[in-house]
Amino acid sequence: xxxxxxxxxxxxxxxxxxxxxxxxxxxxxxxxxxxxxxxxxxxxxxxxxxxxxxxxxxxxxxxxxxxxxxxxxxxxxxxxxxxxxxxxxxxxxxxxxxxxxxxxxxxxxxxxxxxxxxxxxxxxxxxxxxxxxxxxxxxxxxxxxxxxxxxxxxxxxxxxxxxxxxxxxxxxxxxxxxxxxxxxxxxxxxxxxxxxxxxxxxxxxxxxxxxxxxxxxxxxxxxxxxxxxxxxxxxxxxxxxxxxxxxxxxxxxxxxxxxxxxxxxxxxxxxxxxxxxxxxxxxxxxxxxxxxxxxxxxxxxxxxxxxxxxxxxxxxx
Numbered sequence: 562x563x564x565x566x567x568x569x570x571x572x573x574x575x576x577x578x579x580x581x582x583x584x585x586x587x588x589x590x591x592x593x594x595x596x597x598x599x600x601x602x603x604x605x606x607x608x609x610x611x612x613x614x615x616x617x618x619x620x621x622x623x624x625x626x627x628x629x630x631x632x633x634x635x636x637x638x639x640x641x642x643x644x645x646x647x648x649x650x651x652x653x654x655x656x657x658x659x660x661x662x663x664x665x666x667x668x669x670x671x672x673x674x675x676x677x678x679x680x681x682x683x684x685x686x687x688x689x690x691x692x693x694x695x696x697x698x699x700x701x702x703x704x705x706x707x708x709x710x711x712x713x714x715x716x717x718x719x720x721x722x723x724x725x726x727x728x729x730x731x732x733x734x735x736x737x738x739x740x741x742x743x744x745x746x747x748x749x750x751x752x753x754x755x756x757x758x759x760x761x762x763x764x765x766x767x768x769x770x771x772x773x774x775x776x777x778x779x780x781x782x783x784x785x786x787x788x789x790x791x792x793x794x795x796x797x798x799x800x801x802x803x804x805x806x807x808x809x810x811x812x813x814x815x816x817x818x819x820x821x822x823x824x825x826x827x828x829x830x831x832x833x834x835x836x837x838x839x840x841x842x843x844x845x846x847x848x849x850x851x852x853x854x855x856x857x858x859x860x861x862x863x864x865x866x867x868x869x870x871x872x873x874x875x876x877x878x
Contacts, residue, residue, distance in 0.1 A: 664785020
């Protein structure tokens, strides 16, 4: 694991360097220096992507991928608002836990399919994404859900505490949990070991299937959590609300130095990647760059980083 940590020092520094350059370029283009309010707004927007990337990072550290993110984010937002509508009154607080359960169940299905059926995660999670999409369309009839976000969701996503957006605080809390899990528990050591060589880790007596399942459950729960917060930010859930988050989440994790082939990476790098992607998207938006060009930028980043880190892959076994 130590070796994995050292390998990401340079990418993290490069990512933060690009963030500074982008902020400077944006301020020059706007002819206004960046303010504290602007930076906090960027962090607030980044928090939703950051929570998604937190769970995705765990699967990528294992050498896997979770492509069910788009519609797990969507079902998280719909579940949180719909459940609040079902129970109503003082039970509206159950909307958020219900969203986490829905996301965790999708992650559990992903983990079981990858761990026991040995279906490649790229294929299985993409199939689960289609299944979840079908469930959502069946529930909503293809229309925008009528339920509104609860005050709790809006408070978490929109309000501030001591001038700091609550969404940023929530992201920080999720980040602390991930860091503790990766660097202060056996689970974290097993994640890095499995990512480096699942066969060797399994022969060492570690239940690698349980590690895979746990990582996918965490990824699903994080995606659904982000969806619930997005519903609070927008005031309601809507169809395909998670579509804009798949490529940016993958790009953020990889740009932060996590090898897409597994085994190395730090959460600080993921944070840097998330902020970099958010600032980049802000600058491209200000410059009125079309969405299609942004997708090209994200895809190119992923391919380039895949080439860089793919060279350092250790042989299996």
